[in-house]
Amino acid sequence: MDPSSAASPTAWRIVAQGDRTLLVIFGAHIDMAVGQRCIAAAAALRAAGIKGISDIVPTFNTVAVHYQPRVFGANTRFKHLAAEIDKLLSSALIDHPQAIVSRQVEIPVCYGGEYGPDLSDVAAHCRLSEAEVIQLHSATPVYVFMLGFAPGAPYMGIHDEKLAIPRRSTPRTAVPAGSVAMANRQSIIYPNQLPGGWHLIGSSPIKLFDPRHEPPTLVAPGDTVRFVPISGAEFKAMQRDQA
Incomplete structure (x- = not known):
């Protein structure tokens, strides 16, 4: 062998x-x-x-x-x-295969505007309205395939084919913590400020990684995530609660 x-x-x-x-x-x-x-x-x-x-x-x-x-x-x-x-x-x-038990986690997301500066570009590329992008992104739970790139950063998918878009041609050197981004029919959430080349469509006020907690990550491989649209006012209120 x-x-x-x-x-x-x-x-x-x-x-x-x-x-x-x-x-x-x-x-x-x-x-x-x-x-x-x-x-x-x-x-x-x-x-x-x-x-x-x-x-x-x-x-x-x-x-x-x-x-x-x-x-x-x-x-x-x-x-x-x-x-x-x-x-x-x-x-x-x-x-002796075992049934896979999947935990579903709801993650609030404020889409567009200052929270998702690439939402309009994603909508234009996909030939959809911004509201349609949000609806498709949040309508169906996505699977957490793995954590990678940074502690607690989940790679999730696979989104509807209508949301197919490649990575940005020019990556950003600093993406704000909590940013929800899309590329290649997948989503990722940046747990802290990091460089990144995915399209920013929204932001979540929820902490994904906290080494003081057990487990330190909010989601784990095998979980499913449902994105829940929230308003800017709700985002700021949740962010204060997380502080």
Whole structure:
């Protein structure tokens, strides 16, 4: 067997990513079913408590498994762990699949104006009115595929095809905390001031990341999010409550 990969007769591949991480690859595209499979795999791996694994990180279509090489024997670290993970996932995802329980989180958003300076551009690109963009963005709950880019920053989708728009040609060097942005039929919320190249359509007064809380993130991979439109006055009142 190639020491850098482990073929499986199942619907995933396991490949080495350096000397202390392996990737379980479930697909090559952003897809709801693939995302849910990644979440289920990550949950099964966490529940198994395999000795030597230090972190498990689900993404859009892969699960990264970080491990401590010293726990495994010389020249068998990757192969040993890959075989154990393959066996575990075969049982958890194929032989004894569990129903995925998804938590729904409501996130208030004030759209347009000073809160979403790109809303008009998004509407023009999508050949919709601003009200139609807001309605499509908030009508259907979106899936949290992963947290990334910054602590607590959720990547969510997949939106209606009518909201398809690429990233901005010129990124901003500073996007305000709480900004709700769109690109590639996905949404992200910036948990703090950060650079970013997505289109800003609104802002939320809710804190997404607080290291003093347990858990420190408002949402987690596998959750669904429903955006709730609010007025500017409601935004300012909620923002005061969050202070």
